[in-house]
Amino acid sequence: MLSIGSCACSRRRSPTGDRSRSSTAPASPPAPAVERCTTAPRTSARAADCRSRVCVPSPAWVLPSSRLPTAQQPHDLGRTRRGRRPLVDRVSALRRDPGGRPGLVHELWCSRAHRDRPDPAVAPTGRRPRRTRTRCARRPRGGVRRPHGRRPDPRPDAHAHDDARSRRRAAARRQDRHRSDDGPGTVSTTEQIDVDIVVVGSGAAGLSAALAAAGEGARVAVVTATPLAQTASYWAQGGLAAALAVDDTPLLHLEDTERAGRGLVRRSAAEILVNEAPAMILALQQRGVVFDADRHGQLALGLEGGHTRRRIVHAGGSATGRRLVRQLSAELVGRPEVTVREQRRATVLWQEEGRVLGVVCDDGLAVRARGTIIAAGGAAALWSRTTNPPGSLGSGVLLAHGAGAAVADLEFVQFHPTAVTGVPGREGFLITEAIRGEGATLLDPAGERFVEELAPRDEVATAIWDVLQRTGAAAVQLDMRAVDPARFPNVVEALRHSGLDPATQTIPVAPAAHYVMGGVVTDLHGDTGIPGLYAVGESACTGLHGANRLASNSLTECVVFGARAARAALGEPAIDPTGPPPAPAPADDPQRATQDAMWRHAGLVRDAEGLRELAADPHPLARLVARCALLREESRGSHVRRDFPLTDPALDLHHAVVRGVEPRLDVWR
Numbered sequence: 165m166l167s168i169g170s171c172a173c174s175r176r177r178s179p180t181g182d183r184s185r186s187s188t189a190p191a192s193p194p195a196p197a198v199e200r201c202t203t204a205p206r207t208s209a210r211a212a213d214c215r216s217r218v219c220v221p222s223p224a225w226v227l228p229s230s231r232l233p234t235a236q237q238p239h240d241l242g243r244t245r246r247g248r249r250p251l252v253d254r255v256s257a258l259r260r261d262p263g264g265r266p267g268l269v270h271e272l273w274c275s276r277a278h279r280d281r282p283d284p285a286v287a288p289t290g291r292r293p294r295r296t297r298t299r300c301a302r303r304p305r306g307g308v309r310r311p312h313g314r315r316p317d318p319r320p321d322a323h324a325h326d327d328a329r330s331r332r333r334a335a336a337r338r339q340d341r342h343r344s345d346d347g348p349g350t351v352s353t354t355e356q357i358d359v360d361i362v363v364v365g366s367g368a369a370g371l372s373a374a375l376a377a378a379g380e381g382a383r384v385a386v387v388t389a390t391p392l393a394q395t396a397s398y399w400a401q402g403g404l405a406a407a408l409a410v411d412d413t414p415l416l417h418l419e420d421t422e423r424a425g426r427g428l429v430r431r432s433a434a435e436i437l438v439n440e441a442p443a444m445i446l447a448l449q450q451r452g453v454v455f456d457a458d459r460h461g462q463l464a465l466g467l468e469g470g471h472t473r474r475r476i477v478h479a480g481g482s483a484t485g486r487r488l489v490r491q492l493s494a495e496l497v498g499r500p501e502v503t504v505r506e507q508r509r510a511t512v513l514w515q516e517e518g519r520v521l522g523v524v525c526d527d528g529l530a531v532r533a534r535g536t537i538i539a540a541g542g543a544a545a546l547w548s549r550t551t552n553p554p555g556s557l558g559s560g561v562l563l564a565h566g567a568g569a570a571v572a573d574l575e576f577v578q579f580h581p582t583a584v585t586g587v588p589g590r591e592g593f594l595i596t597e598a599i600r601g602e603g604a605t606l607l608d609p610a611g612e613r614f615v616e617e618l619a620p621r622d623e624v625a626t627a628i629w630d631v632l633q634r635t636g637a638a639a640v641q642l643d644m645r646a647v648d649p650a651r652f653p654n655v656v657e658a659l660r661h662s663g664l665d666p667a668t669q670t671i672p673v674a675p676a677a678h679y680v681m682g683g684v685v686t687d688l689h690g691d692t693g694i695p696g697l698y699a700v701g702e703s704a705c706t707g708l709h710g711a712n713r714l715a716s717n718s719l720t721e722c723v724v725f726g727a728r729a730a731r732a733a734l735g736e737p738a739i740d741p742t743g744p745p746p747a748p749a750p751a752d753d754p755q756r757a758t759q760d761a762m763w764r765h766a767g768l769v770r771d772a773e774g775l776r777e778l779a780a781d782p783h784p785l786a787r788l789v790a791r792c793a794l795l796r797e798e799s800r801g802s803h804v805r806r807d808f809p810l811t812d813p814a815l816d817l818h819h820a821v822v823r824g825v826e827p828r829l830d831v832w833r
């Protein structure tokens with residue numbers, strides 16, 4: 165049975181700003197997979213008060229052994245007692261990627277740079293947890309051995325730009341290798357595999373879709389462009405929203421989703437999300453995802469902006485995405501019916517007579533399938549100031565649109581209010597909203613609070629923008645000195661690594677592009693309307709998020725709709741192609757000038773003049789965003805139009821949909 169409730173030590177604040185103690189749900193039987201809330205001694209007077217009354221951390225050694233980390237946990241997968249993986253596992257890890265690239269298993273095993281720090285909750289207080297040695301089954305071909313003694317940089321984005329550069333070079337090298345005689349600039353397909361379902365992307369949406377399809381016995385191929393640690397899913401901090409608390413219901417979750425979405429939420433999609441979310445959390449636990457629990461063994465539920473109840477399920481404090489992705493990918497690579505092809509970018513859809521028959525990758529790999537599922541993530545890295553990994557460039561949206569699929573709501577990009585600014589090497593680093601849920605405040609340059617910190621994101625981001633315009637400051641300050649650092653170990657460690665100690669100083673933050681509400685138009689099963697083509701996750705647009713996504717609804721969407729799309733795609737007929745697959749298309753990465761123009765002209769505050777300039781940009785997605793934004797002559801949700809500062813109620817439920825070149829407004833219910 166699912167264990168529900170709130171962390172006893174957490175402070176709670178209602179959306180109106182009242183702070184009160186959270187209540188603990190009545191005791192219920194232990195959940196299948198939970199771990200203790202990362203409670204540690206507190207520093208502030210306010211927190212000390214909390215500790216003295218309720219929250220004395222119990223040492224890990226009093227936990228029953230069934231609750232201590234087990235071999236099911238990702239970092240322990242497949243180890244023998246001496247800490248070495250069985251040979252058969254290492255061999256199968258190599259076997260999965262005959263192209264000589266590191267497989268998912270290899271990456272899980274070797275990427276010490278992205279490993280979680282030891283969780284304070286599972287080590288006796290006062291003793292350093294024993295460090296486990298990481299063994300590489302194999303180094304990537306041509307890889308460089310790390311100089312002895314040099315420790316990897318723990319920042320999640322430390323090598324992001326290097327990675328992007330080396331990815332581009334590797335893709336160019338691969339294209340050179342397979343250049344055909346068909347003429348300049350063409351690349352022939354070099355290898356073909358036949359499966360039932362091909363999934364493009366290995367974030368939460370792609371992994372969920374692939375696992376659901378494999379669970380039905382289908383042969384599945386996953387092609388994925390970036391390393392595991394470079395997906396938005398891996399970077400997700402806050403958690404997954406689900407109505408699990410005793411004082412919560414799916415209806416309340418629905419109302420919060422609709423309120424945040426500012427009159428544009430498609431109710432049918434939101435209903436599916438809120439109704440299926442609680443069972444989905446249980447299913448993830450049964451898959452071995454270990455969520456944080458309080459000392460009663462009940463799920464610790466966080467509070468984030470726009471939510472009227474505690475309903476954010478999290479793991480490893482603020483390492484939710486990392487834990488989720490690792491567990492799902494570990495299961496995926498262990499399944500015999502799944503083929504994973506990493507560092508391959510799908511550049512064109514294989515299409516005959518309007519039906520999609522698979523994908524072709526940049527290196528010439530062609531994958532033929534009954535169903536093709538685009539799970540290629542969002543596009544927020546198209547804006548120069550972003551919280552996203554560099555690969556979030558909307559390539560899935562462009563692939564589907566190129567095949568004739570409709571795209572919608574591209575004018576709506578969410579600007580996260582609290583991304584670090586002015587700190588070298590940390591530009592755009594996101595500080596999860598859950599920290600404000602635990603009592604962090606936002607201060608203007610005069611040191612005054614100026615906004616209700618737990619209002620929906622659009623409200624907080626706009627309030628910050630106003631302060632910056634009014635005062636000329638580059639940042640407002642996030643004061644999290646009263647927040648227990650042990651609750652958010654990743655964030656605190658990343659900040660300390662950059663020389664900022666959140667326990668003693670405030671953190672400079674400003675809005676950054678974070679999440680694209682728009683994407684490939686789908687029905688409630690991920691169907692794009694193009695035969696054989698499906699889309700899920702941030703690539704898709706069901707209308708669920710309206711004009712402003714409610715915090716932590718995205719990972720939930722990835723898992724819920726990922727599984728639905730997989731089941732629907734399996735109903736597609738197997739069609740034999742009449743001709744060869746198409747040649748791969750050249751990559752269409754944006755120039756820096758495009759990213760700057762997106763920030764300047766399609767930012768939080770915009771107008772027709774800037775958008776018209778953007779509509780002439782060389783990048784196709786920038787042009788689509790500009791056209792949708794020009795059509796919406798009002799201010800709504802995630803952005804403000806200087807020239808149309810009010811919301812037009814006549815445009816409620818109206819979505820800007822692009823089928824060919826020009827968008828038009830359609831009503832969705």
Ligand SMILES: Cc1cc2nc3c(=O)[nH]c(=O)nc-3n(C[C@H](O)[C@H](O)[C@H](O)COP(=O)(O)OP(=O)(O)OC[C@H]3O[C@@H](n4cnc5c(N)ncnc54)[C@H](O)[C@@H]3O)c2cc1C
Pocket residue numbers: 364365366367368369370387388389390391394395396397398399400401402403404405484485508509510511539540541542551552553555556559560594678679700701702703715716717718719720722
């Ligand atoms: C810092 C940060 C924190 C966040 N925190 C939360 C949170 O707490 N809760 C929440 O609900 N949401 C959160 N979000 C949003 C959420 O993480 C994303 O919306 C969600 O993870 C998107 O998942 P996805 O599977 O659709 O895409 P991604 O996780 O981005 O994965 C996309 C995949 O597609 C691959 N890909 C892209 N193009 C191609 C191509 N052409 N060919 C092959 N592969 C391709 C990539 O390599 C990658 O594997 C956060 C986002 C960020 C950036």
